Amino acid sequence: MKIYVTATLRNFFGRNPLIELEGKSIRGILSLLTDEYPDGKKVLFEDNGKLRSFVQIYVGDENRTDEGEWDKELPADAELMLLPAVAGGAPQESIIPDERRKAVFFDDAEVERFGRQLMLRDIGVKGQKRIKASRVVVAGAGALGSPVIQYLAAAGVGTIKAVDFDEVRLENLQSQVLHTSRDLKRPKVASAKDKIRNLNKNINFEAENLKLEADNIVSVIDGYDLVIDCTDNFKARYLISDACVLCGIPLVFGAIYQFEGQVGIFNLNGGPCFRCQFPEPPEAGLVPSCSEGGAISPLPGIIGSIQANEALKLIIGIGEHLDGKLLTVDSLYLRSKILKVKKRCDCPVCGSNAQITKVEDYDYEDFCGLKAKEEEVPIPALTPEELAKRIESGDPITIVDVREPHERAILRFPDAVVIPIGQLARRKNELDPELDTVFICKEGKRSILAINTLREAGYAGPMYSLQGGIDAMKDIIFPHEGAWL
Numbered sequence: 500m501k502i503y504v505t506a507t508l509r510n511f512f513g514r515n516p517l518i519e520l521e522g523k524s525i526r527g528i529l530s531l532l533t534d535e536y537p538d539g540k541k542v543l544f545e546d547n548g549k550l551r552s553f554v555q556i557y558v559g560d561e562n563r564t565d566e567g568e569w570d571k572e573l574p575a576d577a578e579l580m581l582l583p584a585v586a587g588g589a590p591q592e593s594i595i596p597d598e599r600r601k602a603v604f605f606d607d608a609e610v611e612r613f614g615r616q617l618m619l620r621d622i623g624v625k626g627q628k629r630i631k632a633s634r635v636v637v638a639g640a641g642a643l644g645s646p647v648i649q650y651l652a653a654a655g656v657g658t659i660k661a662v663d664f665d666e667v668r669l670e671n672l673q674s675q676v677l678h679t680s681r682d683l684k685r686p687k688v689a690s691a692k693d694k695i696r697n698l699n700k701n702i703n704f705e706a707e708n709l710k711l712e713a714d715n716i717v718s719v720i721d722g723y724d725l726v727i728d729c730t731d732n733f734k735a736r737y738l739i740s741d742a743c744v745l746c747g748i749p750l751v752f753g754a755i756y757q758f759e760g761q762v763g764i765f766n767l768n769g770g771p772c773f774r775c776q777f778p779e780p781p782e783a784g785l786v787p788s789c790s791e792g793g794a795i796s797p798l799p800g801i802i803g804s805i806q807a808n809e810a811l812k813l814i815i816g817i818g819e820h821l822d823g824k825l826l827t828v829d830s831l832y833l834r835s836k837i838l839k840v841k842k843r844c845d846c847p848v849c850g851s852n853a854q855i856t857k858v859e860d861y862d863y864e865d866f867c868g869l870k871a872k873e874e875e876v877p878i879p880a881l882t883p884e885e886l887a888k889r890i891e892s893g894d895p896i897t898i899v900d901v902r903e904p905h906e907r908a909i910l911r912f913p914d915a916v917v918i919p920i921g922q923l924a925r926r927k928n929e930l931d932p933e934l935d936t937v938f939i940c941k942e943g944k945r946s947i948l949a950i951n952t953l954r955e956a957g958y959a960g961p962m963y964s965l966q967g968g969i970d971a972m973k974d975i976i977f978p979h980e981g982a983w984l
């Protein structure tokens with residue numbers, strides 16, 4: 500049977516998150532466990548043999564802390580969890596070594612600037628020195644990166660490295676509060692650097708105008724204390740998580756979509772990694788990305804602020820944090836939940852039999868389904884101009900809109916048949932194989948997936964994808980009033 504030990508108790512059980520022991524009941528398992536880990540016995544039990552009240556025992560989802568449950572026979576595949584009460588647990592350790600903290604000094608201005616933090620018992624001078632000594636990489640200077648970079652700089656993180664390859668666009672300003680109208684077309688990291696210089700000149704701000712790839716990520720993050728994932732695509736997420744595991748750097752993960760967000764801490768002291776939670780990405784194009792699906796303006800502020808807060812707690816070494824947990828926040832209904840993330844023994848990067856030992860050797864494009872397979876027939880495409888011409892000349896073509904309903908509400912494509920991507924295979928008989936069919940989506944990625952889906956389903960009629968999607972088309976075909984709602 501497996502016993503899952505939560506992070507706060509792990510130091511007393513040889514730092515093992517998952518311990519496997521032969522035992523048939525909770526009592527039997529606890530006896531074997533404490534025989535093997537005498538330190539753990541002192542933490543779990545009082546001298547008179549009673550289980551300490553801050554520890555809860557779970558089997559699966561059920562609380563079995565009550566001793567009346569301890570002699571019942573358990574199925575062989577049951578997993579037992581030792582969960583300390585929220586207010587309990589061992590004190591956290593800072594990820595910043597003491598010798599680096601001791602080398603830090605403050606001038607008078609810094610003492611004044613950070614006064615509100617210095618007066619907090621849990622931070623104080625020691626904590627503030629750890630913050631100044633820390634070196635943090637923020638991957639992405641967009642929606643999540645905006646609050647993360649600003650709060651880390653305001654709190655006094657000594658070295659911040661921001662990595663992004665994008666330029667500021669008008670549509671970014673709705674949520675990327677680090678950038679303003681004056682920054683349009685500038686690299687996001689350059690804009691970030693200016694803002695941070697205004698906020699605190701003493702910060703060592705490293706701006707890397709760079710796309711993270713397998714051959715550069717290790718040199719970008721190596722030697723830093725913490726990486727904060729503020730990216731918006733699966734390739735970057737897996738690449739960052741794997742590189743953090745291989746370099747031994749903890750990762751604060753954050754993600755947003757429409758009204759919902761997630762935050763988690765991965766790879767801390769051998770804890771689970773992003774792949775343990777999500778072993779595979781969804782098929783490319785199946786889930787609209789944040790840029791296609793959108794997000795409400797304050798959402799990245801909420802999620803990014805929690806990421807920055809988790810980062811500071813790791814740096815200072817205080818509180819309970821999201822190590823091996825995933826916080827989900829639904830801002831529309833104001834619900835939040837903390838879910839446990841289990842370390843997978845068979846995880847290809849952090850498991851006992853890891854196959855990924857170098858990011859350079861791993862094909863992230865292929866893993867995330869971004870590569871055209873060699874044997875695949877290329878997808879014929881129409882440029883926006885070509886499609887406009889065919890519509891104008893009254894060519895008998897079928898246009899199929901595969902976007903989600905909320906996307907169509909912004910812009911309806913005239914005379915398009917609407918078939919959501921998930922229903923295409925089932926509704927293929929609605930298409931006329933004698934006619935050319937043109938598939939359209941927002942950016943031209945899901946329309947390719949649509950054609951592949953129909954090919955697999957055996958549809959043989961001629962199919963085209965609209966290159967660049969409706970985004971590329973809208974200036975050409977929709978100058979008339981009323982197209983935009």
Ligand SMILES: [Zn+2]
Nearest residue numbers: 772775846849
């Ligand atoms: Zn893992």
